[in-house]
Amino acid sequence: MKAAEQQNYEPRKAPKQGRAMHTVDSILQATQKILSNEGYERASTNYIAEVAGVSIGSLYQYFPSKEAIVSSLVEKAVVEAAETLREELLSCMGLPLEESTPRMVRAILETRKENAFVFLRLPREIPRYRAVSKQLTTEKYLHTTIQSYYMQHRDRVGIEDMETAIFVTEQLVIGCIDAYLDNNSPKIDDETLVDHLSMAVLNYLAG
Amino acid sequence: MKAAEQQNYEPRKAPKQGRAMHTVDSILQATQKILSNEGYERASTNYIAEVAGVSIGSLYQYFPSKEAIVSSLVEKAVVEAAETLREELLSCMGLPLEESTPRMVRAILETRKENAFVFLRLPREIPRYRAVSKQLTTEKYLHTTIQSYYMQHRDRVGIEDMETAIFVTEQLVIGCIDAYLDNNSPKIDDETLVDHLSMAVLNYLAG
Amino acid sequence: MKAAEQQNYEPRKAPKQGRAMHTVDSILQATQKILSNEGYERASTNYIAEVAGVSIGSLYQYFPSKEAIVSSLVEKAVVEAAETLREELLSCMGLPLEESTPRMVRAILETRKENAFVFLRLPREIPRYRAVSKQLTTEKYLHTTIQSYYMQHRDRVGIEDMETAIFVTEQLVIGCIDAYLDNNSPKIDDETLVDHLSMAVLNYLAG
Amino acid sequence: MKAAEQQNYEPRKAPKQGRAMHTVDSILQATQKILSNEGYERASTNYIAEVAGVSIGSLYQYFPSKEAIVSSLVEKAVVEAAETLREELLSCMGLPLEESTPRMVRAILETRKENAFVFLRLPREIPRYRAVSKQLTTEKYLHTTIQSYYMQHRDRVGIEDMETAIFVTEQLVIGCIDAYLDNNSPKIDDETLVDHLSMAVLNYLAG
């Protein structure tokens, strides 16, 4: 492994022209596709370039390293997911917990389902990406989300230790959803999962 | 990757002399250590041999492939954990849910803590190990454990859909514990986690 | 040995730049040289690359495996030899057996002399190459050659069993020539050998 | 390859006790079997020892190197073959060429058939064994055989250049027989081959 010595995850140059943006997009899409369908080990830079239809030279003109590509992908997925969750959260503001909880759980399920590989596999798998994932990740956003959610309904919550409550709620939801998406699931469907998770969260928070 | 064509995870030969057993042990310990401290990608066979203080040739005399070493490790950890959980389960048999739940949660926490890497990272991560992990894994054992636990206290459980209930309970506990061990935890300690998780489980099962 | 699972002897990519063609040529020449001078066992990919003056990476960019290099060599030699023999055969068409036989024998001697190793050692030797050799080999071509030759002079031939006659003629010539080239020869020269072989063939066919 | 630097093909110690002789025999038989059935590449010393049912340590107590084992095998086969041929030659002494030729050809065919691998593959294949084979080989014996055969029937032979005649006769017979045994043969049987070869030899020698 000849990883760049100074870790630089930033794309090398901001692609401003149409052609360049298209190249960058092709690379990211190809990577996404390979990661999802063929796994991390198959995702060599040469193969990514091939699938993206660009030369390996071009690839390295826009990304300083393989990790930069994957990081870019993670970041993109994270930002999109965060956006979705923020919106859902806003539109849930006025609702009672019984209604907002399932909606938030469902939203989390959706965002993770769309980018299963990025959220599920990568961060756990390749230690390096944990850092990336931590800094700007859904986890962080989710945390904020749950926190405000929790603050909003403080009266209904029977638990004193807020920090722990947030942590448990968060991991409880994510843990189950990830396992569900990870094919460890029995024959339950999305809605059943949302129902049960919502109940678990509500009952837990009730104390 | 030049993986052996026929996937054989069985150790190559049973060490007959004490010296050989020591070699096997060194290899397993070195692997464990590297996986824990430096990650899967660093765990090359040559490096394992070096850390174990044996030659690469010796390593391959006892393990037919790199994966066999890791599998061996997983299997060992799984069997140990299963034993612990089984014992705890037996000694909880007569107790009311309020007492047995925290004890089981604590036991799960302990077993996973001892082999964090093996349970946490590997099986989810490297798809190949999923199979190994599935066959005789803690997950399986845990499943059985929870199932019997659940059957035993059927009257106290307010949820009809047993299968889903088991799945959710299981993943809820594991998900939180793994996240906790995965350094995602805020500043909470073991006991606080056990308390909260127990409460989450009990409240959830109450329906 | 981590031979590619699907046996693919096809070169990996067509070299498009002049530089690349030079690389491919260097590799083939180096292989030829090593096989001739030092034998098959010495022909490791690293050594081939070293002698060719290219990196091992370059070698694998054009050939998917060690065997592909050797196959390439065999194929090339075979095609060249077939061409030579075909031409000689055509220009012998009208001649009487007494004149054409020595010319064909001489042509066979020449083609085999030029690629002694490829024809002599490899195909018989390493079972894998037998297949390659059989498909489009001199042996096959020679067979056809002898067959038409034989048909042409049917009236002069005293042997009924044509199939056996062809086989014997063919192996008789090849066997002697290969042994001659194989340094098993006493102090006889090319022309003496051609004379004797021609006589052997003619007398044999006369029945 | 860690071939012993000083080539020593002599067995390490002359086994005089029954047990030791049995060990040596087992090793030779195992090697023979592996070479015939699985090819030279599979014939590692460890595997030979395993198949022979002795420890690798014992193997090296009787043979200084892998090559010594194979050489031993070659030598054994060669001596046996030589013996057979010598006997056949003696019993042919008084016969006319028309009778003795087919008998000698048949004898050669038989001896080579019995040890196809040793005679056919090894010497051509692994350059090292060419030397071994040359020094004490059937080829040599065959040479002597043909020579005396030739001397005996000098009056019937129309060729002046005895040396060349011997060489051609010898290689003609061996070349065809080896090709026949090498599965390159069409659908002819042993007797047909013997007939044709005898005719080829007789006609050739008649000049």
Add this chain to the structure above:
DNA sequence: AATGAATGAGAGTTCATTCAT
């Protein structure tokens, strides 16, 4: 800007051989 040829450290693995028991 883009191409793709070239690089070489390092991966997993084998096997002839040695030597402590």
Add this chain to the structure above:
DNA sequence: GATGAATGAACTCTCATTCAT
């Protein structure tokens, strides 16, 4: 004398990365 544990050079092959064109 026999065993088999241990060795390590050498093998085939991959892939992140560079650089001449």
